[in-house]
Amino acid sequence: MSPAPLLICEHCxxxxRRISLARGQVACCARCHFVLERHHRLSANGLLALTATAMVVFIQANTWPIITLGLNGQQSSATLWGTIIAMWQQHAQIVSVLVAATLFFFPLMKMLLFGWVFWFARRGERGPGFRGVMIVLHYLRPWTMSEVFMLGVLVAIVKARAYFEVTADPGVFAYAALTVLITVFAGVDFRQLWDVTAERKP
Ligand SMILES: [Zn+2]
Known part of the structure; x- marks a missing residue:
């Protein structure tokens, strides 16, 4: 399938008129400098593999302990869900709901929806509910905070070192890997899925 001949700037x-981009090239709006289109290096197959990898790392990041704090010989390790439950019990319900949504439910939903879209896109098809899924993905985009969390954990580790013995646990490394994967995803222009897929023939 050939892409649509015209491009419209989302902002202005x-x-x-669309031109074909070479590797590494980015098309920007001449008026408002918003990114119109990037050359995409990954195929639907590659993106599906990337989504599966992100899913595995995501499960590890959420089940493995993130940090262990030690004081006077006592050790206490924290997982993401342990922290969310502790916040809920300590009457910080709004924060715990926000954390659960932005660090767990939204990223999980995003990965499942991406998996769904790429699974069909491998054959140049649009799966059932493609239109709705793309709209949900568009609105979910700003609501995943794993990379912000990673920064927060790093700052907390540095700060907590003044008072406790802090050991970084495997969960932190899983989060670091997840942050890298999220950065790779951020560089892919998913609007191109509209151009490279077609409705399934009945
Ligand atoms: Zn513009």
């Missing part, structure tokens, strides 16, 4: 509605 200027219309451009």
């Amino acid at each position: 509605d200027t219309v451009y």
